[in-house]
Amino acid sequence: MKISGVDIRPGNIIEYEKGLWKVAKIQHTQPGKGGAYMQVEMKNLIDGRKTNVRFRSADTVEKVRLDTKDFQYLYAEGDNLVFMDNENYEQITLAANMLGDEVAFLQDGMQVTLELYDERPISVQLPDQIEAEIVEADAVVKGQTASSSYKPAILDNGVRVMVPPFIGAGTRIIVDVYSKEYVKKAE
Structure with a gap:
């Protein structure tokens, strides 16, 4: 199925230069001069190479159905x-x-x-969100509430995420797998 270059989304599998590529990140850019384009970071599913490509709205790519x-x-x-x-x-x-x-x-x-x-x-x-336990979290710095006061924490799987100040070690949280961001405290 052909799609426009600006309709590419993370997770899409596309055929590009006779290879299968998985889209990792996208960034839509509208420069002051010239047309808008989509900056696409993708990984080759066969050999693992990574590349960055600019697609304009006039460009079309083949979206692969798996x-x-x-x-x-x-x-x-x-x-x-x-x-x-x-x-x-x-x-x-x-x-x-x-x-x-x-x-x-x-x-x-x-x-x-x-x-x-x-x-x-x-x-x-993988599922979009998983439940994990905080094994280490920095202490809250008093008076830091004026800024977006997230603090670093380490999950039981070794991944580092930013969490709100009320989350401490031993707390189970829901984490977005692909963005590695805190979603909410687990029930």
Whole structure:
């Protein structure tokens, strides 16, 4: 399916220069002189290369439709991750670097969606939000309430996030997996 260069969104899989690319970040720019464009940061799903490309509204790219299948994450085995097909219970082993930074958010038994291209897994989609525990949080600095007083904290998976001042160590929170941002305190 052809889409305009300015309709590209993070998470889209596009065909560009005879390769499959996953869009990581986008930035819409309207310079004072000239036409608007979309600055797109993307990663090649086959060999892992990253690139930045500018797409104008007149440019069109092929958005690739991938087959999706639900899997359950079982365990890590060295630099590989083992998943189980929810329908036929077959196990599949994938390289951990296929997930990139999101690998830290994998939890035992987590339900994930594998995206397949010609029956070959090329991408793993985690849930958008997960629950994690704060293991370390900086103390609140008195009188710092005038600014947007978020403070750094470290989750039980080692990821560093910014949290509101009332969140302390031992608190369970909901975190956005892809932006690595605090969403809310867990119930």
